[in-house]
Amino acid sequence: MPRRRGAWGEAALGLFRYFRRNRSLTVGVLLLGGLVAFAVIGGMVVDPENARPLSVRVLQPPSWKLLFGSDRQGRDLFAVITVGTLLTLRIGLIAGFLGVGFGAALAFIGAFYGGVLDAVIRGIVDLGLTVPNLMVLIIVALVFREGITVNLMALVIASLAWLYPARTIRAQVLTLRERSYVQIARMSGTSGPGIIVKELLPNLLPYLMASLVGSVSAAILASIGLDVLGLGVFEAPTLGMTLYWVNFTGAVINGWWWWWLAPIVVVGVLFIALFSISVGLDEIANPRLRRRV
Amino acid sequence: MTVAYVARRIGTFLLIVWLAATLNFFLPRIGGENPVAQKLMQTAALGGNLHAGMRDMVKEYEAKFGLDKPLLVQYVNYLRDVSHFDFNYSIASYPQTVLSMILQGLPWTITLMTVTTLLAFVIGNVLGAVQAWPGAPKWLQFVMPPLLGLSAVPFFLLGLILTYVIGFRLQLLPLYGGYTAGAIPQWSVAFALDVLAHAILPALAIILGSLGFWALGMRAMMVTTQGEDYVMFAEAKGLHDRTIFLHYGMRNAMLPQTTALALVLGQLVSGAVLVEVIFGYPGIGTLLFQGIRGADFFLVQGIVFIIVLAIGFATLILDLIYPLLDPRITYRRA
Numbered sequence: 001m002p003r004r005r006g007a008w009g010e011a012a013l014g015l016f017r018y019f020r021r022n023r024s025l026t027v028g029v030l031l032l033g034g035l036v037a038f039a040v041i042g043g044m045v046v047d048p049e050n051a052r053p054l055s056v057r058v059l060q061p062p063s064w065k066l067l068f069g070s071d072r073q074g075r076d077l078f079a080v081i082t083v084g085t086l087l088t089l090r091i092g093l094i095a096g097f098l099g100v101g102f103g104a105a106l107a108f109i110g111a112f113y114g115g116v117l118d119a120v121i122r123g124i125v126d127l128g129l130t131v132p133n134l135m136v137l138i139i140v141a142l143v144f145r146e147g148i149t150v151n152l153m154a155l156v157i158a159s160l161a162w163l164y165p166a167r168t169i170r171a172q173v174l175t176l177r178e179r180s181y182v183q184i185a186r187m188s189g190t191s192g193p194g195i196i197v198k199e200l201l202p203n204l205l206p207y208l209m210a211s212l213v214g215s216v217s218a219a220i221l222a223s224i225g226l227d228v229l230g231l232g233v234f235e236a237p238t239l240g241m242t243l244y245w246v247n248f249t250g251a252v253i254n255g256w257w258w259w260w261l262a263p264i265v266v267v268g269v270l271f272i273a274l275f276s277i278s279v280g281l282d283e284i285a286n287p288r289l290r291r292r293v
Numbered sequence: 294m295t296v297a298y299v300a301r302r303i304g305t306f307l308l309i310v311w312l313a314a315t316l317n318f319f320l321p322r323i324g325g326e327n328p329v330a331q332k333l334m335q336t337a338a339l340g341g342n343l344h345a346g347m348r349d350m351v352k353e354y355e356a357k358f359g360l361d362k363p364l365l366v367q368y369v370n371y372l373r374d375v376s377h378f379d380f381n382y383s384i385a386s387y388p389q390t391v392l393s394m395i396l397q398g399l400p401w402t403i404t405l406m407t408v409t410t411l412l413a414f415v416i417g418n419v420l421g422a423v424q425a426w427p428g429a430p431k432w433l434q435f436v437m438p439p440l441l442g443l444s445a446v447p448f449f450l451l452g453l454i455l456t457y458v459i460g461f462r463l464q465l466l467p468l469y470g471g472y473t474a475g476a477i478p479q480w481s482v483a484f485a486l487d488v489l490a491h492a493i494l495p496a497l498a499i500i501l502g503s504l505g506f507w508a509l510g511m512r513a514m515m516v517t518t519q520g521e522d523y524v525m526f527a528e529a530k531g532l533h534d535r536t537i538f539l540h541y542g543m544r545n546a547m548l549p550q551t552t553a554l555a556l557v558l559g560q561l562v563s564g565a566v567l568v569e570v571i572f573g574y575p576g577i578g579t580l581l582f583q584g585i586r587g588a589d590f591f592l593v594q595g596i597v598f599i600i601v602l603a604i605g606f607a608t609l610i611l612d613l614i615y616p617l618l619d620p621r622i623t624y625r626r627a
Contacts, residue, residue, distance in 0.1 A: 130309050131316075132559030132604055134566070135597045139320045142585065142593060221447060228449065228567055230585050243453075247571055252456050253468050260453055268446045275445035 025280025031273035035085060035266065042082035050076035051083045051237040062258050069258035071242075072249050080237040081262050087150055088239045088270070091223045094154035096216030099161025103215075104208060106166045108196050111173035121166065128163045133218075134225050136160060141231040150236050153226070157219045164218070165211045172207055176200055210281035217274040224267065239263050239270075299613065306609045311372075313601035317594045318371045322364075329590040330354065336384050350382050380595030385587030391595035395577060399599070401471055402576030405492060406565055409499040410554075416500070417507025418550055422543050424508070425515035437508065444505030449567040452498035456572070460494060467491050471575035495572045499565055510553055514546035521545075548619050555611040559604050566600075 019026045050056060053073035062069045068077035110118035140156050141148070148156075176182060177200075185199050201208075226232055227240025228247060242263045246252065251259040321329050333351055357370045374381070380391035420440075424433045443451060460468040472478065472487050518524060519542065527537045569578030577596050584592035 127308060127312055130305075130559075130605065130608065131313060131601050132563050134563040135559075135600055136316060136320075138581070138585070138593065139317065139597055142588075142590065143321050143323060145588075224447060225563060225567055228570060229582055243450075246453070252453055253461055255461065257457065260457075264450050264453060268442075268450060271446045272442050275441075 022280050022283055024276040025283070028273045028276030028278075028280055031269055032277065035269055035273065036089070039082045039085040039089075042078065043086070046076065046079045046082060048079055048083050050079035055079070059256060068262045069256075071245060071251075071259050072256075073245070075237065077242075077259065077262055080242055081239075081266055084237045084239045084242055084263070085266055085270075087236055088220055088223065091150060091154045091157065091238070092216040092220035094151065095157040095161045095219035095223075096212055098155075098158035099215045099219065100165045100169075100208060100212045101162075102158075103162035103165030103167075104169050104211075106162065107169035107173055108200065110166075111170045112177060112192060112196055112200070122170070125163050125167050125170075128160070129167065133160050134222060137222055137226060138229065138231065141226050145231065148233055150233050150238070153223060153233055154219070157222050157226075161215055161219055161222075165215055169204070169208070169211060172204055173200060176203060206281065207285040210278055210285045213274055213278045213281060217271065217278065220270065220274075239267050243267070298616065302609055302612045306605050309605040310602055313598050313605075314372055314375045315368075317375070317598055318368055321590065321594075327358070329594075330358065332588050332590055333384060347387055350387070354381070375598065380598070381591040383584075383589055383592045385584070385589040385592065391591050394580060394592065395595055395599055398575060398577040398580045401574065402565070402569070402578065403603075405496060405499075405569075405574065405576060406562060409496045409565070410503075410558075410561060412496075413500045413503040414507055414550075414554060417504040418511045418543075418547070420504065421508035421511025422515050422538070422546065425512045425519070426538055426542070437505070437512075440501075440505035440508060442505070443502050444509075446502070447567065448498050448502040448564040449571045451502050452495060452568050452571045455494050455498055466494055468494075469573045471573075491572075491574075495568050495574050498568050499561075502564070503561065506557070507550065510550055511546060514549055515542055518542050518546050551611065551615060551618060555608045558607055558611075562600060562604055 019029075053075055056066060056070045056074055056076045058070060058072050058074045060066050060070045066076055066078065068081060070076055071080070106121050110121040137156060137160060140159065141153075144152060144156060182195060182199050185195050190198070223232070223238070224240035224243065227238060227244050230244060232238060232241045232244060234241065243260070246260040246263070249256075249259075321327060333354060336347065357374075358367045362370075378392050380395075383389050383391050383394055386394070420433070420436070423429050424437065456468055459465050467473065467490055471491050472484065473491075476484060476487060478484065524537060524541050527541045532541075566578035566581060568574070569576045570582045573579055577599065581593060581596045583589070584596060
């Protein structure tokens with residue numbers, strides 16, 4: 001007789017089977033997990049203080065002492081990458097969560113209650129999305145340039161990050177609103193907020209997750225864009241600022257390959273991981289896509 | 294195409310332009326003070342050989358946007374200036390006006406963007422369509438994953454790698470700039486070839502970086518069209534494979550792709566701005582970078598406004614072309 005598995009074992013096995021089927025989700029989660037693990041473990045091994053200028057000898061190629069070498073201002077690039085990966089993820093997560101949270105709230109309220117409020121929200125979102133994000137952020141970041149911090153940077157990006165989630169989630173709520181179980185909840189006298197929290201939210205959870213990953217990715221892209229344009233936090237060793245210094249000093253055409261190789265690989269892996277996860281989550285959110293593409 | 298449709302689209306365009314100008318005016322004033330004025334005063338106070346002219350500029354700015362003026366008057370003054378494309382003088386390179394600087398950079402950017410966007414759109418869509426069609430060559434399957442990976446990362450990362458491999462290591466193409474330093478821009482074959490050689494790497498970064506996006510969308514659309522009744526009918530009629538592929542499959546799958554083009558135009562331009570910065574390409578992206586480095590508010594505001602205007606205009610054109618591609622659109626109000 002086969003050994004009985006507990007409920008947890010059953011769930012874990014189910015999850016494992018699902019991951020084996022949803023390959024892009026697996027690849028994405030593994031890549032992102034690997035990156036975070038690298039940054040966290042690396043941060044324990046190396047002294048994070050070495051991510052500051054003048055910590056080590058300048059422009060050293062990789063060696064056993066300096067795994068990723070050092071830049072022209074004397075930062076230990078291994079320390080920079082470990083600290084920077086987490087900082088960049090922090091910007092993405094703060095802006096992503098705020099964006100999806102605020103966007104979802106507006107979408108639920110607007111789409112569920114309709115009327116003038118919905119029209120106003122939709123109008124603002126439609127107009128806001130036609131103006132390229134980065135351009136508005138450049139003006140905002142230029143204003144807040146003095147004394148900007150990593151958290152303030154995340155807030156600046158979050159100020160526009162809610163637009164896209166608001167539009168897509170609104171469309172989802174509109175279709176859910178007419179489902180029979182929502183109608184029944186309404187007929188049995190459940191209040192508006194009650195329906196939103198108990199009926200709509202749980203059903204949209206996979207979709208909200210996919211939306212979150214998309215927002216985090218977009219926020220990181222925006223932060224790197226602002227960094228490279230010279231609007232980042234100069235004293236913070238984010239991945240974007242590292243690329244700013246690479247560009248500023250002409251590291252590529254000076255042959256200092258170790259300086260740009262690590263940040264490019266990490267940023268590349270980060271975006272590919274988030275892209276894979278969002279493709280994978282899309283499959284959960286829209287079961288009709290399964291096995292097609 | 295009805296008059297109402299055209300009027301609605303033009304109305305949206307004007308609204309976007311107004312929004313861009315309004316954001317440009319109010320965002321710097323959010324903190325209560327006016328950093329534009331502060332920067333201007335600082336620069337003027339620093340003095341230097343352009344001192345006298347700079348002081349005139351400050352005087353003019355005070356007259357229009359002085360703190361003693363009500364905000365509404367300042368705002369109306371600003372809108373009037375912008376509607377004449379008057380973005381004031383550049384603070385950092387004073388005697389030049391912002392408009393003249395933008396006009397110098399604009400042809401470079403427009404050429405680079407138009408060529409790369411069209412090439413990526415056409416090649417990507419054909420690649421995606423062919424891949425979804427039964428009987429596509431096997432090797433195409435191995436092209437897709439790397440292209441998708443590239444489309445997930447920012448263009449300029451690829452630009453850095455291309456610079457290193459092709460420009461620095463192999464020394465096949467120039468590394469930096471829009472033409473060889475010291476060359477005098479003129480209408481000659483030699484100069485044109487020089488410009489072309491400098492444009493290849495930035496263009497390649499943008500094209501390779503966006504191919505995957507178009508191919509993925511097109512492949513999904515082609516899979517859908519293949520199941521449609523009209524394709525089956527065409528097959529039953531015994532039409533040539535190529536006719537079905539081009540006129541029944543691709544023709545219909547192109548429509549959502551055109552919509553997608555209008556939607557991602559802003560992202561494409563933002564990505565291209567960073568590519569220009571990496572390559573020091575003499576377009577308005579590099580100009581924007583200079584403006585940010587010199588805290589040249591007027592220059593940055595002018596460029597941001599022009600970019601929003603250009604994208605709004607391109608979207609308007611696409612919107613107006615769309616009913617010609619898809620006659621159904623005119624009957625729908627959306």
